Amino acid sequence: MTATKRAKTTNGVSRAQRARSTRTRDARPATTQRQTVSLALVQFAPRKGDVRANFERIEQVFAALRHDKEGFPAVVVFPEASLSGYFVEGGVAEVALPATTVLQRLNRAASAACGANHEPFDVVLGFYEDDRGKLYNSALYATLGATPALRHVHRKLFLPTYGVFDEERFVSRGRTIEAFETRHGRVAILICEDACHAVAVTIAALRGAQIVYIPSASPGRGLEDVEPANVRMWRDIMRVAAAEHGIFMVYAGLVGFEGGKGFTGASRLMGPFGDLRVEAPFDGAAIVRTTISLADVNIARAALPALGDLESNLSEITAMFDKEVANRPAGAPPPARP
Amino acid sequence: MKAHALRVVHAPPPHDAGLRLDPVLARRWLINFLRDEMVNRRGKKIAIVGVSGGIDSAVVAYLCAEALGAANVYGLRMPYRTSSPESFEHGGLVIAETKIHDVVIDISDAVDGYLRYEPNASPNRQGNVMARQRMIVLFDQSAKFDGLPVGTGNKSERLLGYFTWHADDSPPINPIGDLFKTQVWQLARHLGVPSVIVEKPATADLIRGQTDEGDLGISYPRADSILNRLLLGYREEEIIASGFTPAEVRLVVGRVNSTHWKRHLPTTAMVSTTAINEFYLRPVDY
Numbered sequence: 001m002t003a004t005k006r007a008k009t010t011n012g013v014s015r016a017q018r019a020r021s022t023r024t025r026d027a028r029p030a031t032t033q034r035q036t037v038s039l040a041l042v043q044f045a046p047r048k049g050d051v052r053a054n055f056e057r058i059e060q061v062f063a064a065l066r067h068d069k070e071g072f073p074a075v076v077v078f079p080e081a082s083l084s085g086y087f088v089e090g091g092v093a094e095v096a097l098p099a100t101t102v103l104q105r106l107n108r109a110a111s112a113a114c115g116a117n118h119e120p121f122d123v124v125l126g127f128y129e130d131d132r133g134k135l136y137n138s139a140l141y142a143t144l145g146a147t148p149a150l151r152h153v154h155r156k157l158f159l160p161t162y163g164v165f166d167e168e169r170f171v172s173r174g175r176t177i178e179a180f181e182t183r184h185g186r187v188a189i190l191i192c193e194d195a196c197h198a199v200a201v202t203i204a205a206l207r208g209a210q211i212v213y214i215p216s217a218s219p220g221r222g223l224e225d226v227e228p229a230n231v232r233m234w235r236d237i238m239r240v241a242a243a244e245h246g247i248f249m250v251y252a253g254l255v256g257f258e259g260g261k262g263f264t265g266a267s268r269l270m271g272p273f274g275d276l277r278v279e280a281p282f283d284g285a286a287i288v289r290t291t292i293s294l295a296d297v298n299i300a301r302a303a304l305p306a307l308g309d310l311e312s313n314l315s316e317i318t319a320m321f322d323k324e325v326a327n328r329p330a331g332a333p334p335p336a337r338p
Numbered sequence: 339m340k341a342h343a344l345r346v347v348h349a350p351p352p353h354d355a356g357l358r359l360d361p362v363l364a365r366r367w368l369i370n371f372l373r374d375e376m377v378n379r380r381g382k383k384i385a386i387v388g389v390s391g392g393i394d395s396a397v398v399a400y401l402c403a404e405a406l407g408a409a410n411v412y413g414l415r416m417p418y419r420t421s422s423p424e425s426f427e428h429g430g431l432v433i434a435e436t437k438i439h440d441v442v443i444d445i446s447d448a449v450d451g452y453l454r455y456e457p458n459a460s461p462n463r464q465g466n467v468m469a470r471q472r473m474i475v476l477f478d479q480s481a482k483f484d485g486l487p488v489g490t491g492n493k494s495e496r497l498l499g500y501f502t503w504h505a506d507d508s509p510p511i512n513p514i515g516d517l518f519k520t521q522v523w524q525l526a527r528h529l530g531v532p533s534v535i536v537e538k539p540a541t542a543d544l545i546r547g548q549t550d551e552g553d554l555g556i557s558y559p560r561a562d563s564i565l566n567r568l569l570l571g572y573r574e575e576e577i578i579a580s581g582f583t584p585a586e587v588r589l590v591v592g593r594v595n596s597t598h599w600k601r602h603l604p605t606t607a608m609v610s611t612t613a614i615n616e617f618y619l620r621p622v623d624y
Binding site for chain 1: 355356358359360362363364366367370371374375378379511617618619620621622623624
């Protein structure tokens, strides 16, 4: 039955032909596929609105990692809004920085903590970005060291503006999801609610990402069970998305209370089989250390070729999306269904 | 297939999502809240709690004692000359059980000093004067001990407007303000609040013989179920259909809709493009 299903063709193009096409497009350097990546997931409570103090805390994190028995990680992942705290309302203009400035100050913190000639390492960090007066909820991927480099800046697309959230009042939307090459695999960044939308993870995976980094700030709510309901929700979302796409998902969350809203850290690594590798407690500052093998991505995708199946059907799926978009004028609500 | 081979599985009756509470998790969450909001964010290690002898202030006293250490919590009993001796006694029981500091300040002279000029004040007005006097004491004692007053109002009374504005709602932090009364009961049992306090009828003790449920005209379990459904977005007719009388639902909805003002700061005439909390928006901890 399975064999029959796999022999089916779409628009006259066989699955085998599509798979060959996919392999060509997704070809990566062999070294990357075999690579292991040492990670540090940092959850902490920034000092509200005090950018200088928060760079000092980041420096303290680097210093702690320098003395960690596992050695310095290849990639250090910080939460969303790490330089200011999350709920800053109109204060966003006062705490936002250009990405290049964040890079310089991160590099200074790295040098102060690890010495001027430290081995280069990579950082993922969420911050409020000022791009010539336009404000975004962003996260950067940078390499720190003798030759610091800004690899990518992701701007949050899905700005929660409901209930306790009011992001779209204070920052602008990002417009794109990119995957990009790093020294430690091909990766993408999604910020908090971005990753709640399955389609966002799908785009990252289609663009070749092996790892999705998720800086997050999730206010805890729902105390009816043994853990806050949002912690369970995030774990479930990540488990399904990671398994469907055969992708590593790395989540770093803020902790601490801001104006009565307590953030749930629960920073975690979800493996590409939908296997939870490690998870920090939902409360308290912590650094989670773990190492991943990018080969697991290939093995997971071979075992459950859902991403390949999606690519086989991509033109039809895209046509359905196009039809939906064409059916509604820009900004209009969805058309009524019979 | 034979009919008897089919097994029919019935869904359990829907529970009141939003009213269930895991008391172990709630305790951990609220203790984290107190430590973080008081010590880390505000640099205050001393909590000042008005201990009325009722369940709400008992729960807050237990939480503060655990979060900050009993030596850093002051339990204030502030009786008026007509207050129930039983309430005073129960307040003492909470203070003894938690081992927090016992401070007694009788507000009779202060309240009567004002009411001497208002001999015809209604019991309701007198009750409001007492509640506000207690806040004067609470804030002043906070200044004396370099502490922070901690609020004890629960979500049910906040939603029903069953409190004195700028009195019970004044303390800058409140660990139980998002817990319905029935959830406070659950937490109280878990914390070990003496059963004599948990099981007695709730009362504001501002007027002799007063009980909350008598004043409100509905029991807390039924009021909480209606409030919970209302806040989740159910329409009145849907709430009635789920097992409540139209009168009960109208009563609760009426109280909520007539008291939104009590859950906000005073209304300020806006005349500029920099009006505070309208254009100039900064969070409380910024």
